[in-house]
Amino acid sequence: MITQSVKMAVSSIFSNKLRSLLTMLGIIIGVMSLVVLVSLVNGATGSITDSINALGNNLLHVTISDDHNRPVKLSELEVFTKDGQFDLIAPAAASSATASGAYAEESAQITGTTAAYLDIQGLELESGRFLMKPDLDNHSNVAVINADLATEVLGRRDVVGENVKFNGKKFLVIGVLKEKNSSAGISSGSTLQAYIPYTSLIRLSEDISLNVTSFCISAAGDDMDTAEQQLESILLERFEQDEDAFSIFNQSSVAETMSSVTGTLSLLLGGIAGISLLVGGIGIMNIMLVSVTERTREIGIRKAVGAGRGAIMLQFLIEALIISLFGCFLGIAFSWIAIEAVNIIGSADYTLSTGIVLLSIAFSTGIGVLFGLYPANRAAKKNPIEALRYN
């Protein structure tokens, strides 16, 4: 019975090709907007969280604004990692300086730090080495620079062993970092970065002293909230329970905020797309009502030769469902094409989100049934005598 109804529905859809296509268009557009928008938002969310995670997701950054006469000395930084909750710690004193080299002169961000910084931040070296303990002990004028600084100031990437000047002071380049993928558009301040021993930065900048006011620390485990609480209680104890004396910046909380923002965004866009799908559904209902009226005589004939209410209802319901689902599949196909086109044009890497594809199929089915029900019921309720007399 159902296969027969499907056959009949398909043949009546094909006997009115243009009308069926126009009706489907509503669903096609609705599904396309739903699938494409949500897939794009999901893709963007993925790449943003990836780049946040790339910054180090078990990382806490502490800034001390008031040390209550108990400054954190560079030499005593290691006390924070003693209890096993934390893994590595490194000072991160930022200062800006004019970097000049054989090629150009640019303003760069200089970070004074120690050897552990490389692992905490998850930086990767392209050539050379990172800072080591002797560099700090000797207040060496050595620098690790990022790829941008190498190319823009020194003219090329393989500059290990050459000199670069920060505020006129000569520094030996001992390492160059790999270029970071910044497609997500998140840059941490200046793109020209250099890392020099903390002790050397003290000589370069007046604001920096042996009292560390900014450091980053990596948690040993994955539970960043507990790690943050732990660190907070240690610092509160040290700074006379003054909550305003310091601030802790939790990288993973940024990621969470980010994903909740994009979650809301995809819900919002999905909602708008859902409305257009609903409008498509109303289009189906409209055309089904027209079709039922047009085919009144056919309904009468079917009833006279033995079709019951259920059979007529089923036939029209299946017709509405097929229009809706066929439109949905076309919409998904077009969405795939659209996303591939975006990928090729924008050289991005978006994928069709499986979840939203399934959701749109479910939604289209629901719409087909919901908006097919009323016309189908109207068809089923027709009086066969009057229907046969209809012209």
Next chain:
Amino acid sequence: MIIFQDISKIYCIGSEKVCALSHANLHIYPGEFVSIIGPSGSGKSTMMNIMGCLDTADKGQYLLDGLSVKDCTEQELTRIRSQKIGFIFQSFNLIGNMTAEENVELPLIYQKLPAKERKERVHDALERVRLYERRSHKPGQLSGGQQQRIAIARAMASQPSLYLADEPTGNLDSATGYQIMEIFHALHNRGNTIVLITHDETVAAQADRSIRIKDGYMTEVSI
């Protein structure tokens, strides 16, 4: 076996009541070929609608093979229509976007017969009206007489005991009408009950028995 016991049917057109059928009494025995004759508006179609279980009487009782139709639900009426009654209409009433074959198969689909049996019955019915070779034509590609033969094949396919024909030759020229009547005679000879509604005296005369109806009242004429 068709028994009409004092059947009346009243239509309300606006505030006016029109009595389409008034105290009709009728017996039609199995295997009979009965014609019902009368001018238009005489209540012929009302009678056929009631007989075909498309409509129910307001008063009186209609017994079809001993079953009181009045007490049937809509679902039961649908089943009776599909299994016991074959309709043939004046305007053929074939579905335009379906082929001859599909039109003949339609009642069998609603009877939920298996595909193999449907195919056999469709083949058989189309052979009997001598239109098997035109099975994949649509009604629009067939002449009026051919369309009516397809409609008869559709009625035959469900192997009903009662054929109800409402002016089957009304839209056809006399030669084609004659062909159609031949088919009815063939059906009658195979033992089927045929009720033919017409306003044409010569067509009516071909039946075993004629029932004349006028303004809702009926009189029986035996031939």
